[in-house]
Amino acid sequence: MPSLDLLRYQQAFARLGQRRLLLLAGSYTWQREQLRAIQQQCKGDWLILSSEMSEAIKPEHAHQLLGREYLHAVFDANHAFNADALAMLTGTLKAGSWLILCLPDIVQWQHYIDNDSQRWNDAQGVISTPHFMAWLAKITLADKQAIIWQASQPLVLPEIKNTGQQWALPQGMPTIQQRQLLAHLLQAKSGVWSITAPRGRGKSALAGMLIEQWPGSVTVCAPAKNSIEVLLSHTHKTIEFYSPDNLLALCHTEHLCRDWLIIDEAATIPIAQLIALCQHFPRVLMTTTVQGYEGTGRGFILKLGDSIPKLQNYQLTVPIRWAQDDPLENWLNQLLLLDEPSFHHANQSGEVVITSCQHFDSEQRANFYQLLTSAHYRTTPLDLRRLFDGQKQHYWSAFIHRHLVGAVWCIEEGGLAKALAQDVWRGIRRPRGNLVAQSLVTYGLSIEAMCLTSLRISRIAVLPAYRRQKVAAKLVADIAKQCQKQNIDYLSVSFGYTDALANFWQQCGFSLVRLGVHKEASSGCYTAMAIYPISAQGQQLLQVAQQALALQSDYITQQTGISLATALPSASEADHWLMMAGFAFAHRSILTVYQSVGYFLQGDRSRYPLLVAFFIDKQSVEACVKQFSLSGKKALVTTLRRQCQQLMAEKDEQLAQAYQHWLTTTSSGHFCWANRPHHPIYH
Incomplete structure (x- = not known):
């Protein structure tokens, strides 16, 4: 009986502190039959993430699971593969857990229609995702530790390598790494510290231990109270908890005399809020993952360090909630390229060689994505999915001595029907996609931004060691040059406004055409949009767009405090x-x-x-x-x-x-x- 075999197998890998992937590939009816049998044999929480099953948690609500722990889970990907949700779910699983991945027969994967694609496909609509599914097949079928059970084939269980050592979960005692950090933090007089690590390394546990051992007052802040369950389990004290918004509001009205502020899941909170909170407490500890599925990458620490120069960052590397070299973690890290990229070669000056393409091979895609993860704030598996199968995408890469040092990701916009643009201008339609083009029509004096053809620079990233060699400017110049040959009317970019970024884009030939009056949650900055006209029609669009900006400039300046110093044309x-x-x-x-x-x-x-x-x-x-x-x-x-x-x-x-x-x-x-x-x- 396969389910009984799986129970014995689960008991064996649980003794080693491992977690395992079980792929069920077959019809929906067959999957349900196997799931019922497995759940009866292997007792556990059996959390289910699915957009179809009535008793399940929807994938879009997976972020609510952060900070919790479960035994066994099912990820139903028969009709939609939300990679962010998969990563979040995997991070909640305890040692000894099954992660059951449900998908159609493997022979059908090349034609797999992914309902989740409408979340990230800028060309709109649901599409097939053959490149990602091919990558999934390659990684999973090559994984010697993954259990692949196809309806058309008998179940074969790979051998479990017994190390001879039985794994044990630390019973409330700090690990060597945690003990060293605790000793340092307990002696701290003032400062800001961050602890970064992949999931399961004991960041939240360490924060709870600090609260338990600190003799004075501590305030805890996190996006949601249910995300600090692990932290709470490591202290007997009553926690003073606030959401970021409520804590900031309180700080502005009262003088809080607290020894410590602990911010859990810090990367999910806007940088501007983190900086503001740090100003009200003598000691601040932020814990966060460096893996992209919580909306960040290593770029989070880089950006935070720019704003808090004395930030001290520590890392936890040894897993606590499962054993080292965990099969499930290894599979997920390979699939979603979550491992820390190794861009450690020394800064070298040299000729910048720029290449462009619309499609990557596996190695190119991995390098491109991991550079974004290393250098750009908030790079997630959603971006990886777009890299695999998103439509109307263009990529530029910069190399020095054959090392990838810079990357630009562009998305086609415009070229739309006048009827649609007219409806957008009148405010009766708001279709997905075409971020800048649609905004210029929504707030402007013309419908042309949506009708002309354009490329929007969605991401631009350069490794920190190479940021004084004008790599980014050379990339943008090459994009503009190629767009002239391809009859593109204009380039566009949307960015969180800072004086430095505004100056950079202006030096690249862009002109400001929009500035929002509400700060975006992710960056804490006002959203700015700028365009680089290429064709004569693009030049005309710039003129009209700046006339519209002139009509709103006084209000924008009043609301944002940003003076639009650029000489704007007078409105008629x-x-x-x-x-x-x-x-x-x-x-x-x-x-x-x-x-x-x-x-x-x-x-x-x-x-x-x-x-x-x-x-x-x-x-x-x-x-x-x-x-x-x-x-x-x-x-x-x-x-x-x-x-x-x-x-x-x-x-x-x-x-x-x-x-x-x-x-x-x-x-x-x-x-x-x-x-x-x-x-x-x-x-």
Whole structure:
């Protein structure tokens, strides 16, 4: 009986502190039959991750498992293969655990349609993923420790190599590495420390031990309280816990006298929040993994070190929750390239050789991805999936003495139908993808950004040792040169705004065209967008995009404190009319009309107190809702649109009617950008 064989096998590898992969490849009915038999024999938690099974946790909720421990799990990948979720699930499994991976027959893998691909495929839609599935087959079939059970073949169990030593889980006692770190931290007077390690090395346990042994006060911070279960299990003390947002708010209103702040799962918290929190405590300990599936890479430590120069980083290398050389960990690390990349060659000056391609072989892909992991903040298995099978991707690599030192990842944007671009401009559609092109249409004066062809620089990374040799600038210059040959209209980039990055992109020939007014969670920076015009139409787009930016510049500066020093073209009266019409008669964002409302209100503000309060005095939504007795935000926006219509009609009734007619012909499907009213309507 195979399930009984698997029980004996599980008992054998559990004694060695190992975890194992069991691949079930066959029909869904066959898989369920085997799962029931195995679960009856091998008792455990049997956590299930699946987008199909009713009793399962959805893969998109896998992050809620971080900081917990389970015995045995099932990863149902019959219809969707969420690599991030697989890695998170694997990291929660105790020694002696099965990870059962459910997939169709191996012969079907080359035609596997992955429903998870709509998460990362910028070309939109669900696609087949033959390259990743071929990689999965290569890694798994070559793994001597993986158990592969196909419906069409009998179960064969590989021999377990008995080392002669029975493994034992440390019973609350620190390991040698933990003991050394604890001794150092317990003597600390002040400072910021980070402890990085792959999963299962005892980072959270060490934090709990520090709390238990520290005689004074400690505050704990993490993205969610259920993620600190391991930490809690290593102390008998009552924990003072806060989420990052709540703790920051408390720090701004009260003076907290605490000896330590411990931040668990630090890489999942925006850098800006981490820096702010560090300023309120004399001693701070951050624990995090260096593996990409929690949204970071080694780049997290690099970026944090740039902001906190005296940061002291320590590493834990020896696994605690399972034995060294764990078969499941080895398989996962190979599959998702999670091992720390070894870019240790010394900095060498020399000629920068640049190559480009649209497809990689296995070695090239691994090197490219691991460079991103080493040098770029927040590189995850989702990026790896995109590297394998994402559509409309282009890659540039920079080499010095045949060493890969820099990489750029570009994604095609634009080239879309005018009908779609028109709907985006009016605010009635918001399709996935086309990040910069769509944003320029959503907030701009033209639909052309989505219709022209462009390449967006999605990632750019250079090894730290080579960042003074203009490698990044040379990569960008080569991209621009090749785009000229391929009739691309413009290059674009989206980045977290800093003066240094803005200056870099400006020196590369890019001009700022968008700046968000809300900080992005990942970087703690405002989102900036810039373009590099290549064709004549690209040049025209830049002009129009900067006119739109000029219309929003005062509000942007007020909200962000960032002065748009670039000489922006002046907005015309026609620009104000177009922006006002899009908000008043269509569904465009409030952000598009702050300055235009002020332009229309010149000379007579007394009759529109709501417009003045919201657009001129910049009162909050809540304040305006209360002051003007409105039912909520939706009612506020409706009233603002209606009053903007009235304001336009007072300015020029005939022109306002022309814009209204142009923008409200959606039901007949006759809306056409080219038919927009000319300003002025009469001469």
